[in-house]
Every structure is written in structure tokens, then in C-alpha cells.
Amino acid sequence: MSSLKIVHDRSRCIGCNSCVCIAPQTWMMDEKEGKVLLNESVQKGNLYVADIFEEDEKANRDAADACPMRIIKIEKH
Numbered sequence: 001m002s003s004l005k006i007v008h009d010r011s012r013c014i015g016c017n018s019c020v021c022i023a024p025q026t027w028m029m030d031e032k033e034g035k036v037l038l039n040e041s042v043q044k045g046n047l048y049v050a051d052i053f054e055e056d057e058k059a060n061r062d063a064a065d066a067c068p069m070r071i072i073k074i075e076k077h
């Protein structure tokens with residue numbers, strides 16, 4: 001596990017599916033809610049937070065750049 005974490009503001013997700021296409025190892029569509037789930041995340045208030053593997057950093061940075069709502073943040077611990 002790396003020292004990186006993803007922070008997802010799920011309440012603002014529009015379910016466009018871009019992040020799932022780019023980083024399917026990290027994101028999963030919840031068809032019922034029409035929003036994505038951040039795999040293995042924990043909820044902190046309105047946000048969902050998960051550690052990511054170093055090898056998944058590039059894909060998730062691309063996913064963050066592609067997100068039209070800009071609600072995927074990658075942070076250092």
C-alpha cells in the first residue's frame with residue numbers, strides 16, 4: 001500500500017462512468033444510485049476515502065482529470 005489516498009465527494013457524482021472506464025480497479029458503478037463507489041472506501045462525513053496502490057496512481061490521476069465534476073482528489077497521507 002502506498003501513502004496515497006483518494007477522496008471522493010460522492011454526493012456530487014453524476015454517474016458519467018468515466019472513472020470506471022479509466023480505473024476499473026478502483027471504481028465501480030452503483031446502477032441503483034446512479035453514482036460510482038470508491039472500492040474499499042470509508043465514509044467521512046460527505047466524503048469517501050480509500051488508500052490506493054502506487055501502481056494505480058497514474059490511472060486514478062487520469063480519472064481525476066477526466067471527471068467532469070472534479071470530485072476525485074488524490075492526496076498524500
Ligand code: SF4
Pocket residue numbers: 012013014015016017018019020035036063066067068069070071072
Ligand atoms: S468521473 Fe466523476 S462524475 Fe463521473 S462517475 Fe466518476 S466520480 Fe462520478
